[in-house]
Amino acid sequence: MKLSHFFKIVNITIISFTIFTFKVCAVESIDERVKNLTLELRCMTCQNQSIYDSDAEFSNDIKKIVKQKFEEGESDRDIKKFLVERYGEYILFRPLINYNNIFLWSFPFILLVFSLFFVIIKTKRNKA
Amino acid sequence: MNRIFILTPLIVLLIICIFSLVYLLSGKDPNKPPSALLNKDVPIFESSSLYNAMDIIKTKDIENKKILINFFASWCSPCKIEHPLFFEIRKKYPELYLLGFNHKDPPSDAKKYLEDDGNPYDFVGVDSDGLIALEFGVFGLPETYLINEDGKIIYKFMGPITKDILKNEIEPLL
Numbered sequence: 001m002k003l004s005h006f007f008k009i010v011n012i013t014i015i016s017f018t019i020f021t022f023k024v025c026a027v028e029s030i031d032e033r034v035k036n037l038t039l040e041l042r043c044m045t046c047q048n049q050s051i052y053d054s055d056a057e058f059s060n061d062i063k064k065i066v067k068q069k070f071e072e073g074e075s076d077r078d079i080k081k082f083l084v085e086r087y088g089e090y091i092l093f094r095p096l097i098n099y100n101n102i103f104l105w106s107f108p109f110i111l112l113v114f115s116l117f118f119v120i121i122k123t124k125r126n127k128a
Numbered sequence: 129m130n131r132i133f134i135l136t137p138l139i140v141l142l143i144i145c146i147f148s149l150v151y152l153l154s155g156k157d158p159n160k161p162p163s164a165l166l167n168k169d170v171p172i173f174e175s176s177s178l179y180n181a182m183d184i185i186k187t188k189d190i191e192n193k194k195i196l197i198n199f200f201a202s203w204c205s206p207c208k209i210e211h212p213l214f215f216e217i218r219k220k221y222p223e224l225y226l227l228g229f230n231h232k233d234p235p236s237d238a239k240k241y242l243e244d245d246g247n248p249y250d251f252v253g254v255d256s257d258g259l260i261a262l263e264f265g266v267f268g269l270p271e272t273y274l275i276n277e278d279g280k281i282i283y284k285f286m287g288p289i290t291k292d293i294l295k296n297e298i299e300p301l302l
Contacts, residue, residue: 044267057232058267061258086171086265088164118136 030070037076038063041083042091050093163265163284170275171263175253178230178238185227185251190275194302195225197273198249199261201233202241204269210288214248217294221302229255231269274301 028036038052043059051059062083069079083091095101165171170187177183196217200207218226228249230238235254242252255261264273267286274283283301285293 061262065262084164086164086262087267088265114136 030067033070033076034063034067037066037079040080040093041066042093044087044091163281165265165281166284167280167282170273170279170281171260173253173260173263175229175255175260178235178242178252178254185253187279190225190227191279192277193225193275194223194277195227195275196298197227197229197264197275199229199231199255199264199266199269199271201231201269202237203233204231206288207270208245210270210272210290211245211248213289213291213294215246217298218248224302226250228252229260231255231261231266232258272298274298276301 035052038059039050041051041062043049043051043054043056045056045058046054049059051062066079069082074082080092084096089095095104097105170190172187174184174186177185196214198214200211214226217224226249228251230252232255233241238252238254253260261271264271270288272283272285272289273281276282283298285297289298
């Protein structure tokens, strides 16, 4: 490979990386943050709809509160905590990772370990 | 070893079935999750009276009392269904403080509703912007809360209370 080609590839890589970093780190607008957060919240009065997708009065109220809290400088985590304190974890589509949900989060991994164990033993037995 | 291979998935399936059965038989409605505020302190609130804006009720004013809080509105049909029961409660438990929060209602409509159907409440607070309801975790009307003398929420009911609910769930706590 010619040296010039090598530098071209390096340049392209650096530019791509810079664009990617800029995109990731760019400050999201408040509306985008509201959208992203409310997509993770359950509309308590609808069937399997996120607060973002719902036009129910409850959802519209929560959207307003979320927006107001973002404008006051609160983080996603603070807002989720505020809502969970009032509506419970039911309002979150994704359960929190905490002591109460440890079994829920660890069960797939426990199942995976057991499955691997059985597959390894079975494979060994078949070889023998 | 072969036995383990056959039995393990069956045992796992059995455990999952037992969990599902216990949940189904518990009678819990997944659409009516338990209140996150149950057994917690009553939220801090401040509300003016529907009849006199200068008359204010605050969390402090309801300390050391057993209180039944009801969120209602004139536009809420199920509220009308449960409304007469509050008169029964009023009559049977005169020492119980009945606090009504009128939720997102034009005051004139709320006043007319209470004039037509009667006013069983000791105090009717205005929650015009829904912020008090938000503090209580209300997500649909009507909702009823029972607060004990220590200021803890000991009971919450979503939807219109019925005679059965009053007899079997609320009265034992009064």
